[in-house]
Amino acid sequence: MATIKEVARRARVSVGTVSNVMRSSTTVSPKLRERVLSAIRDLSYHPDHVARSLKLRQTMMLGLIISDITNPFFSQLVRGAEDAALEHNYLLLTFNTDDKPEREKHVLSVLRSRRVDGILLVVAPDEHGYLHITQILEWGIPIVCLDRVPPRIKVDSVTVDNVKASQDCVRHLIEKGHRRIGIITGSLSLPNARQRLRGYEKALIEGHIGVDRGLVWQANFRAEGGYQAAKELLANPNRPSALFVSNAMMALGVLKAVEELGVRCPEELALAVFDDIPLGELLRPPLTCVAQPAYLMGYRGAELLIQRLAAKTAKKEASKCLAVRLPTELKIRESSACSQVLKGRSAG
């Protein structure tokens, strides 16, 4: 591969001039500029971005850490982040952690060595106060947290109002006449899982329904977990008439269990889900849900991060942490339709 030196030699100019032509910093006479440009073409010269990174002390790379790209919510988010990044000439290094803290720590250390300019982070659960996050920030690498924001840490974030969204969703079930409403939560060491549980509880209280700990199943935000929880739950003789599933992957597991056990939905079990599924309307029955703007979350997150980077380069005073909140949307579909049983009850 040709280097800037070879280009300079061929164009009979100095390397500085070649650099000037490429970065159009200083003015270069038309004659020399033309010579340089044609040398670049002749040699099919592509500047070495690694060398530039070393010199400029910025890689124009962003780390993106998510739990699992297989989850449609995250694939949307990644597309958004990629679009924003590329618009500003940043590249994305994406990693899946499966929500394993040790994997996250390893990735973080790799990203530090690779000298990424900033990190977009969907944080994994951590029992120890998220010290590794603070550490990265202290090293001077800006972080924007997406979807989940670790408690008591000063960091930018882009999220939705999980409490309110869940509350709206469960309220909808209550309005449909349900009184025994269960919930399947993600790991409660995850802030957003806790918030969704909070929203569920608030809706119940608001509806003058007692919170029954026996109706709370903790799983792990994965299909398998939803499946297991649903199996248990449905075997329960005093099972709920409606269920709030706090993410999409678990909902798929629930659906599988419902299917296998021949439980009719919504007649015997109404369902409402946190997160839309791209084909949520294609499932039988179509699933009621609160949808998050996943693409936007990635897009805005990357934008915010890049903005921070620009301010940093300009040596501007770091402004306060930003906590961007995106709106959610309740999508009412058949899985929460008024059930026969309830109709019967209310008639009786």
Added chain:
Amino acid sequence: MATIKEVARRARVSVGTVSNVMRSSTTVSPKLRERVLSAIRDLSYHPDHVARSLKLRQTMMLGLIISDITNPFFSQLVRGAEDAALEHNYLLLTFNTDDKPEREKHVLSVLRSRRVDGILLVVAPDEHGYLHITQILEWGIPIVCLDRVPPRIKVDSVTVDNVKASQDCVRHLIEKGHRRIGIITGSLSLPNARQRLRGYEKALIEGHIGVDRGLVWQANFRAEGGYQAAKELLANPNRPSALFVSNAMMALGVLKAVEELGVRCPEELALAVFDDIPLGELLRPPLTCVAQPAYLMGYRGAELLIQRLAAKTAKKEASKCLAVRLPTELKIRESSACSQVLKGRSAG
């Protein structure tokens, strides 16, 4: 951030010694080694991988170009590639092209400037002989093509036997008694789309059924395309009794159309799909399909690429191009169950 120089100073050794300790190339006396190690700890030194890349002329980064991470097939593939890459200390730069040739060319040029060591490529359609691929290879960047292999180009690849898999799938429909079988293809400038059409035709010929061009709809491997094609197709007065949909995304579109038009499946229209959908069994009806080993395709592709890289570094003679073929699996589910109509017909 601490540099190797600072570590050297603190440990009162030369930078060369620090480097030796880290890379454990030469032997270093236990005494000095201990001093270096503790200096590294004290300064929380993380070697600058950018500088190392420049010196070593290898970035330990791989480019991964796919069409759309939102497609479950690709998210699986990406997970596989990531796992293999990380195992060998490579990082992945992933890009979505939406199958747009100009986007692919741009990404390729970016990857060249970034000096990635190799590229995993799901090639976008191209009408001009895929010259840009050849060019990259000439520049000395190894490529492994995944899923689709551009015709008449000497390049490593990991694929499935699209012709045979499609043929098996369509044969299954024929065995179920169907004679009028339609197909929705992807863009026929895509090698795999063409192969799947070939397989469809071969199955028909083998079953002594004439190939009717009126039963071939060309779409674009996206949900929207499948939806449009299905709408047209189902409005056709002489419509087929069975349909082979040549990828999963389009199948979702087809399902939506079927739903909207109130067409019963499989009674009025049997369905078989190329690609499994993670929740294909949860859809009503569950979809018959040929499943590809997507994760494995990514994993094996990355392995193969890394193997090439190792051979290259060792200045080994480049061996012949490898074309790895992975097995597929026919999964028979309800969407292709024997229909009432056909039963009636065969009885009559």
Added chain:
DNA sequence: ATGAAAGCGCTAACAT
């Protein structure tokens, strides 16, 4: 076994 120094390809400050 250890240190000194060249050089990877680039940018930017400085000299002309």
Added chain:
DNA sequence: ATGTTAGCGCTTTCAT
């Protein structure tokens, strides 16, 4: 306007 050169942080060869 153009050329010269130091230096980014590392690895590695060559002395010692």
